[in-house]
Amino acid sequence: MDLSLVLNTFTLLTLTTLSTPIIFPLLSDSLKNTPSTITNTVKASFLISLIPMTIHIHSGSESLITLWEWKFIMTFKIPISLKLDFYSLTFLPIALFVSWSILQFATWYMASDPHATKFFTYLLLFLIAMLTLIVANNLFVLFIGWEGVGVMSFLLISWWHGRAEANTAALQAILYNRVGDVGLILCLAWLAYTTNTWEIQQLNSPHQTPTLPLLGLILAATGKSAQFGLHPWLPAAMEGPTPVSALLHSSTMVVAGIFLLIRTHPLLSSNQTAMTTCLCLGALSTLFAATCALTQNDIKKIIAFSTSSQLGLMMVTIGLNLPQLAFLHISTHAFFKAMLFLCSGSIIHNLNGEQDIRKMGGLQKMLPTTTSCLTIGNLALMGTPFLAGFYSKDQIIECLNTSYLNSWALILTLLATSFTAVYTIRMTVLVQTGFTRIPPLTPMNENNPAITSPITRLALGSIMAGLLITSYITPTKTPPMTMPLSIKITALVITILGIIIALELSKLTQTLILTKQTPLYNFSTSLGYFNLLTHRLTTKTLLTGGQNIASHLVDLSWYKLLGPEGLANLQLTTTKTITTLHSGLIKAYLSSFALSLLIILMSAH
């Protein structure tokens, strides 16, 4: 049995299965979708996608499927091809697993929504776009997937479009992503110009690539993965329903930027400037997001900032020239972040729409399954030894500590790791433990299997995934094995330190003292003043600049002063001056004649 044939067939079958709920309703009126059909389709796809992954792990076979070649210009061909290598084959089942769980959860969460089927169709479209991005071999196909996830993100964030903040958030998402897209297009253009190909397997550059296209790539990742500078859209995107936050903004879409950097890693690795940019940008993002998460009171925003922080960590890993480790972190992060979002969704719905953690408490007794899985997720996020997060996060911090690079980035990342522990413990303490602060008559019921099975499945994944993945892949770069004891346990020590501080600080909630508004507190609460500063300033400057150019420059100056009216004015002045000279006095005329004659005679001699 030809292994590669099986590989190719089953991958294509996965992708085709996913697109059936889109195509079948178009073919006949009786084949309508329901939320459960879509969920089952994704489940089937997941099971089918396990086969290619197993084949890859077993034999290490990779393949390249070329479907069609778009002969745009004769010398520049764009083959629509799929690259099935380690990254895509491993991420495919993970993404489908997470999506299946989320969709199953969403059948309960969106049960009261009149347009539930449309919601599921949107989610499915998003998934198809995301998978296109993952398996793309050609940067053009990747760009199609890129744009697709951006558009679906817009539609899904503004799902409850009657709410003004939802619309603003969706606009923010699209705009910030667009700014990042400019960078991607820049890189595409440069590639088409110099290397005449957009294929990923041809991306190896023998000598050092110029910094500009690489900066474009980093800009694209900044926009899509919410690094510092183009980050406000991610917390704002929490306006969407929780399944949307779980799927898009935790496990799949926001990793698209990092995934792009992983794919184009051969180009990046030779340019030291680009690597340093990644490193410092990632470190800054992770610390900034962690700082902002410290004083948030909305449970979804805390999780959003933690996503942002982890994305910064992934960017740091790329900056350390370790793409495989970044991919490992993407995979493990998908599990526990999606689970965290689903748990928060269950909490929110059970508390009848309450999202403020100051109004939750003591939920451990009331929602046992949810809260236990929440605890597992938080522990995994903090990098507790031998849970999923440990395998990737701890390794990243080890590599960071033993590298010869930027120590400023190192300090920032370590600080961010401890902050992660702080806000996670804060959230856990305020939500689950202590005396309850919820209104008395809230009917809570989590006995629906649509809630419990996805969450427990993902919990299982969070525990096992790290172990499974690291056992079955061979790392391309040798991880550092020998280091002093203090360095080895740095991550652990810092996390425990954070926990202790958090537990100390959380005692404040039980003493009923009003928090004083110190400048640091203000900085953290208002998201580092970034939103306030940039959202008004940049748009106002650009728009007034545009207005100045259009009306002042073009209309007033060029048309009036210099152009037609200016000329007319010039003639008018001259005419009036000369008319006064023609006085009508013959003596003046004759004397002027005489004078002119004299001048002519003088000048000729």
Next chain:
Amino acid sequence: FTASLLLGTTLTISSNHWIMAWAGLEINTLAILPMISKSHHPRAIEAATKYFLTQATASALLLFSSMINAWQTGQWDITQLTNPTSCLILTSAIAMKLGLVPFHFWFPEVLQGTPLTTGLLLSTLMKFPPITLLYMTSPSLNPTVLTSMAILSTALGGWMGLNQTQIRKILAFSSISHLGWMTIIISYNPKLTLLNFYLYALMTTATFLTLHSTKASKLSTLMTTWTKTPTLNAALLLTLLSLAGLPPLTGFLPKWLIIQELTKQDMA
């Protein structure tokens, strides 16, 4: 009076001796003076006076220049005008007769004071002898003086014409402007001067006669002619545009050729 005009013009054109030319010019001046002052209106009398004074000065200068030439070279042949001073004086004399800048101040007022048909004669027929003289002496004239006068004429004629409401003054300035065009090319290709003059005479005649038939002397009068004579109004439009020199019309031809010639001479 018309007969005397014709006599004077013919005399000047066909002359070979400076005295004959001068005599013809004097006959022209004297003959047209009564025509200008026919209506006994104070403005007409003023115009006649101005005209007489200017033309008399010009003729005197002409005679003076020919005498200097005769003294220096010993001959009175028109085409053999070689003395530089006399060339200069001749140029200014003819400029005065024609109405080139800076000797143009009399022209608008004179034209304003005359009836339309006489004005026509003034601008076309009276210009003919001086242009002929220029044509005959063109090889020896100073190009710098001519060019500067011509450029000034063209510019000034245009500018001054903008601020006028009386049609005759506008036509005067248009004539000054056209004379500028004629003068600029005379040192390089005199035939183009003549071509320009003929076409200009044609167009101006058409304009003047049209205006005479509608008795329009101010712009405000011109505005109501379309109700009385619509076709004539349209024809006037085309003629005026031709005077301006718009491409598909005849007026463009001399301008185009002049510019071409100047470009060849490395001047435009």
